[in-house]
Amino acid sequence: DAKTTQPPSMDCAEGRAANLPCNHSTISGNEYVYWYRQIHSQGPQYIIHGLKNNETNEMASLIITEDRKSSTLILPHATLRDTAVYYCIVRPPGYNNNDMRFGAGTRLTVKP
Amino acid sequence: GAVVSQHPSWVICKSGTSVKIECRSLDFQATTMFWYRQFPKQSLMLMATSNEGSKATYEQGVEKDKFLINHASLTLSTLTVTSAHPEDSSFYICSARRGASGRLGEQFFGPGTRLTVL
Numbered sequence: 001d002a003k004t005t006q007p008p009s010m011d012c013a014e015g016r017a018a019n020l021p022c023n024h025s026t027i028s029g030n031e032y033v034y035w036y037r038q039i040h041s042q043g044p045q046y047i048i049h050g051l052k053n054n055e056t057n058e059m060a061s062l063i064i065t066e067d068r069k070s071s072t073l074i075l076p077h078a079t080l081r082d083t084a085v086y087y088c089i090v091r092p093p094g095y096n097n098n099d100m101r102f103g104a105g106t107r108l109t110v111k112p
Numbered sequence: 113g114a115v116v117s118q119h120p121s122w123v124i125c126k127s128g129t130s131v132k133i134e135c136r137s138l139d140f141q142a143t144t145m146f147w148y149r150q151f152p153k154q155s156l157m158l159m160a161t162s163n164e165g166s167k168a169t170y171e172q173g174v175e176k177d178k179f180l181i182n183h184a185s186l187t188l189s190t191l192t193v194t195s196a197h198p199e200d201s202s203f204y205i206c207s208a209r210r211g212a213s214g215r216l217g218e219q220f221f222g223p224g225t226r227l228t229v230l
Binding site for chain 1: 116118128146148156157158202205207218219220221222223224226
């Protein structure tokens, strides 16, 4: 599986957009980009995933570069409750492929 | 939908005892479940993968005789930490992959179980 690189920590002001980058330069053609977050002492929460097109849902937007070597998760209006560790994971689709393997993630702190 | 529960949410036990943690998919059938362990300020580390009705596959370095996994039904997997020691104290998290329709390969995570071994 391709590896990902994320900054260890980021700060964001409440109400502002939080842009979390992820590098995945060795991503394969069939690997999706997944984003999860983990709020302190809880299980990871699914946010969004995509293959090559930009995606948006009620939680966030995912922007994937044309060469697919990097992506950005955007939380449009960060709140204090968005403070968490955000994980970017790349893996193939399908039921019989590998599990989600977590890197170090980015610790996002939203400040008032 | 797609809720995964764990029980207990926290447990404290004496060294040498065994502890069983349950992971349930509440509203879907999970053909595959995963167990992770997370030490303080570290990321989640996969321990093992279990498929319903078959033996679990353990990651390198994880003792299968110490961490017994049973996936007896499509909605329940259990992790038993046998002869627990203080170094087994950790946050144990399970996840389940839906076996029917749904987002491809999406895993749903439980809330975690905090184990403290005295």
